[in-house]
Every structure is written in C-alpha cells, then in structure tokens.
Amino acid sequence: MKITPAKTSRRDQIDFDQLTFGQIFTDHMFICDFKDGAWQTPEIVPYGPISIAPSMSALHYGQAVFEGMKAYKDTAGGVWLFRPDENFNRINRSSERLSIPAFPKEYFFEGLNALLKLDQNWIPTDAGSSLYVRPFVFANTAGIQASPAKEYRFMIICSPVKAYYSGAMRVKVEEKFSRAAPGGVGYAKAAGNYAAQFYPTGLAQKEDYQQVIWTDASAHQNLEESGTMNVFVRLNDELITAPTSDSILDGVTRKSILQIAKDKGLAVSVRPIAIAELVEGHASGALKEVFGCGTAVVISPFEGFGFQNNYYPIEAPTDSFAQMLKETLVGIQYNTLEDPYNWRYKVL
Numbered sequence: 001m002k003i004t005p006a007k008t009s010r011r012d013q014i015d016f017d018q019l020t021f022g023q024i025f026t027d028h029m030f031i032c033d034f035k036d037g038a039w040q041t042p043e044i045v046p047y048g049p050i051s052i053a054p055s056m057s058a059l060h061y062g063q064a065v066f067e068g069m070k071a072y073k074d075t076a077g078g079v080w081l082f083r084p085d086e087n088f089n090r091i092n093r094s095s096e097r098l099s100i101p102a103f104p105k106e107y108f109f110e111g112l113n114a115l116l117k118l119d120q121n122w123i124p125t126d127a128g129s130s131l132y133v134r135p136f137v138f139a140n141t142a143g144i145q146a147s148p149a150k151e152y153r154f155m156i157i158c159s160p161v162k163a164y165y166s167g168a169m170r171v172k173v174e175e176k177f178s179r180a181a182p183g184g185v186g187y188a189k190a191a192g193n194y195a196a197q198f199y200p201t202g203l204a205q206k207e208d209y210q211q212v213i214w215t216d217a218s219a220h221q222n223l224e225e226s227g228t229m230n231v232f233v234r235l236n237d238e239l240i241t242a243p244t245s246d247s248i249l250d251g252v253t254r255k256s257i258l259q260i261a262k263d264k265g266l267a268v269s270v271r272p273i274a275i276a277e278l279v280e281g282h283a284s285g286a287l288k289e290v291f292g293c294g295t296a297v298v299i300s301p302f303e304g305f306g307f308q309n310n311y312y313p314i315e316a317p318t319d320s321f322a323q324m325l326k327e328t329l330v331g332i333q334y335n336t337l338e339d340p341y342n343w344r345y346k347v348l
C-alpha cells in the first residue's frame with residue numbers, strides 16, 4: 001500500500017468540544033480502485049476532494065453501499081475497533097446485492113490499521129467520544145448505461161464524534177411509507193435506502209417526532225427498525241427484537257446486545273413484534289421500555305411512540321435494561337471491562 005502523508009495536520013485547528021456528527025474529517029483517507037476486473041493497489045492520501053465524471057454511474061443509478069463503525073481510545077492510549085469483521089462481511093453482503101465486486105479482506109484491514117495509526121491523534125478521549133469510521137464503495141464508471149459499472153472505488157474516511165445525545169427520542173410508527181420490502185435491499189447498507197427515508201422522516205419531524213419506526217411493507221403491522229437503529233422492546237421482563245430478514249439490517253449492536261442480555265440471564269426473544277402488542281402493553285403496564293440501538297447512538301431509549309394519532313409515553317423504569325446493557329457494551333468497546341467474547345480488535 002502506498003501512503004502519502006499530509007504535509008501538515010489540521011488536527012490543532014479543530015474545536016473538539018464543538019463537534020457536529022460527521023462534519024469534520026481527519027487528515028487522511030483510504031482509496032482503492034477496481035478496474036480491469038481487479039482491485040488495484042490501495043493508497044492512503046491526504047483527505048480532500050475527489051474528481052468524478054458527471055456521468056459517473058453511482059450518481060445516476062445508486063450503485064453505492066457503505067458501513068459505519070467506530071474506533072475507541074482507552075485511557076492508556078490503546079486504540080480499538082469493535083467487531084470489525086462484522087462490518088467487513090456486511091459491506092460485501094451489501095455489495096453483492098448491488099452487483100458491486102467484493103472487497104478483499106486483507107485490503108480492508110490493512111487500510112483500517114494504517115489509517116487509524118496515521119490519524120490516531122484524531123480519536124477523542126472524553127467519555128462516549130470516538131472516531132466514526134466510514135468505509136464506502138461506489139460505481140465509478142463514466143457513462144450512463146443502466147447496467148453494473150466496470151469501475152468502482154472503495155474508500156474509508158474518518159470523523160471524530162462526541163457521544164450521541166439525541167435528547168428525548170419520540171418515534172412515530174409509520175403506516176404509509178415503507179423503508180424496505182421483501183426481496184428488496186433493506187438488509188443492505190445501500191445509499192438509496194437512506195435517501196428514501198428522508199422524506200417520511202421529515203414529515204414525522206414536523207409532528208415533533210425525531211424518527212419513525214418502520215413497519216412491514218405489506219400490512220404495516222409489525223415493527224421493523226427505526227432510522228439507523230434496530231429496535232428492542234421490553235414487555236414485563238422479556239426483551240424482544242424482530243428477527244433480521246431481507247428488510248431489516250443485521251445490526252452489529254443488536255447482535256451484541258442479544259448476546260450480552262442472554263449472558264446476563266435476561267429472557268430474550270427474537271420474534272416478530274406487532275405494534276398492537278405495544279399498544280396493549282402500554283394499556284396493561286407490561287410495556288416497560290423501547291429502545292433503538294446502533295453504532296452511532298449505541299443505545300437510545302424512546303420516551304414514547306405515536307401511532308394512529310395517539311401518543312403513548314413510556315416512562316423510564318428504575319431498573320432499565322437499556323442502561324444496564326449499554327454499560328456493558330460501552331465497557332467492552334472502551335476497554336474498561338473484560339471482553340469474554342473477543343469482540344475488541346486491537347489496532348494500536
């Protein structure tokens with residue numbers, strides 16, 4: 001891999017107390033091009049604009065997928081990733097669905113390690129802060145024929161982020177629009193999935209919600225996921241999440257929470273959750289918690305949900321499962337707790 005270091009670092013010009021999610025990027029970026037049927041030698045270069053043809057096919061046909069992961073720095077200066085294999089496997093599953101060639105594992109890990117080593121001073125250390133790592137790949141062929149491109153570009157960029165604080169999260173159960181449908185691309189982190197969420201989410205935000213809860217596309221009866229989060233529901237002491245499918249993203253955080261919850265002895269079920277169960281649980285008092293989880297938010301409790309013109313507030317319980325699970329998960333991520341699962345990956 002060729003590395004061209006930045007001549008000067010922008011690091012000292014950044015106010016780390018005023019970070020807005022995904023606005024500031026580190027000094028370097030990773031680039032690898034696919035052409036002539038093969039991934040070429042990867043490079044790390046100073047972060048900056050790239051040149052593309054106006055006919056570049058990703059702009060027209062949306063052949064583009066991405067990942068989201070975080071690098072954490074512990075108090076001794078150690079740098080860690082959390083289950084990066086999962087992100088690597090998922091970006092290739094996403095790519096396969098969008099007819100993008102698979103990226104080689106050794107390039108992915110070489111790139112991540114070298115980039116994080118170069119930009120390690122950009123990893124914030126205050127509680128809950130981290131370096132958000134964004135691998136992505138897009139069709140980079142000039143030409144507007146509607147067929148898979150012949151050239152692609154794989155990149156990794158990194159952005160320092162503070163602990164995510166969404167404020168009180170009110171979510172609206174969506175019954176008109178769909179995020180994903182059976183046979184579609186919902187399980188892939190396809191760029192277009194996110195574009196399609198913006199309009200319905202914007203409508204919900206006008207009603208003072210922060211996010212929508214997506215439901216199944218055919219009957220809008222079962223809960224699927226929310227924003228960039230998988231969703232857990234606690235009914236009495238049972239913790240439930242919907243099974244992954246071709247319309248739900250197989251979240252790394254979801255998977256990790258399931259494991260931690262089981263090992264803590266909680267009653268965990270992976271099964272479809274009907275919105276009707278939430279409404280009934282609200283009436284009977286069985287509904288104790290609903291929370292979203294994902295790399296960006298970690299775990300974010302929902303303070304209430306809107307459904308068919310009614311609002312159902314959820315009072316945070318004193319024995320919050322969300323809080324307990326978050327402490328363990330974050331402890332593993334930041335190397336303050338034992339990692340019995342071998343989920344932590346040491347970069348430095």
Ligand SMILES: Cc1ncc(COP(=O)(O)O)c(C=O)c1O
Pocket residue numbers: 068189225226227228229230249250251252253254293294295296
């Ligand atoms: C649609 C969607 N669902 C769920 C998640 C949570 O996945 P993860 O825990 O791997 O970040 C994400 C974020 O990646 C997402 O974009």
